[in-house]
Amino acid sequence: MTAQDITDEHRRDAQILWDFHLLGHEPRNTEVAVVLGSFDLGAARHAATLYHQGRFPLIVFTGATNDYTINVFPQGEAVAFHAAALAAGVPESAMMIEDKATNSGANIMLSRQLLGQAGIVPTSVTLIAMPFMERRAFATCRAQWPEVKVVCASQPIAFPEYLASFTDQRHILCDMVGDLQRIIEYPKYGYMIEQVVPEEVHAALKRLIVAGYDSVLPKP
Known part of the structure; x- marks a missing residue:
């Protein structure tokens, strides 16, 4: 799969994941x-x-x-x-x-x-x-x-611009999928705190996995 194989539907689902991954914290001074x-x-x-x-x-x-x-x-x-x-x-x-x-x-x-x-x-x-x-x-x-x-x-940038800045755009989507799957699975091992993942995000994740963006999924 190449960047040209990333369909508009894949991009829309990836945008859903991108929006979820971003936390939108207000900057503040830290040590x-x-x-x-x-x-x-x-x-x-x-x-x-x-x-x-x-x-x-x-x-x-x-x-x-x-x-x-x-x-x-x-x-x-x-x-x-x-x-x-x-x-x-x-x-x-x-x-x-x-x-x-x-x-x-x-x-x-x-x-x-x-x-x-x-x-x-x-x-x-x-x-x-x-x-x-x-x-x-x-x-x-x-x-x-x-x-x-x-x-x-993180770097303040919109998803379309971020994606366009990389040659290996498929890897970006695979990484986003892999990170979300870790967010879902890793709390049971104590690696992360548990977080609520909206159904819309779950659905987008499943569609991207079925579409083949699965190379960075955590190994069983």
Whole structure:
């Protein structure tokens, strides 16, 4: 399946998932930002923007690689994100790198450990991720780091523009499907807090899975 095979119906269903994944949190100042690694440098650049706005004094970039991002950032996601933020004017002294995490739970736990080793125990955190990873990041943090107050943020961009900015558009839809399936399944394992998923969102998810956007679904 190529980008040309993404039908208008698929795009409409993907928009439903996109709208659900976004939390719409109002920006507020926090003690630290944790930026979850991925294939999307937009998260790092948005972190730099918020840093320059004075939203937080310190940024932790977290992420190793996976089967997909190793081809995009062979040096690691956190390292690539750190470089992008440095290029955007964030000083080295305001950044930390956690380069071992390979999933969102590890992103949170290892970032927390890294901060603790530096004597930093924040009570408030800004989580920054890809737009469609906001809800997953929030649910994971609430389960793994329940004592902190969390606000989520992502690059402010509409779904059609976001999708058009990538060559591998099919992977974007597959990732959105995979993230939603994790939101549904992972609370029973304690990885995330449980959240209500509207029937309209469930229906769109099922249609996209049937249409073949299933390559990033969690493995049984």
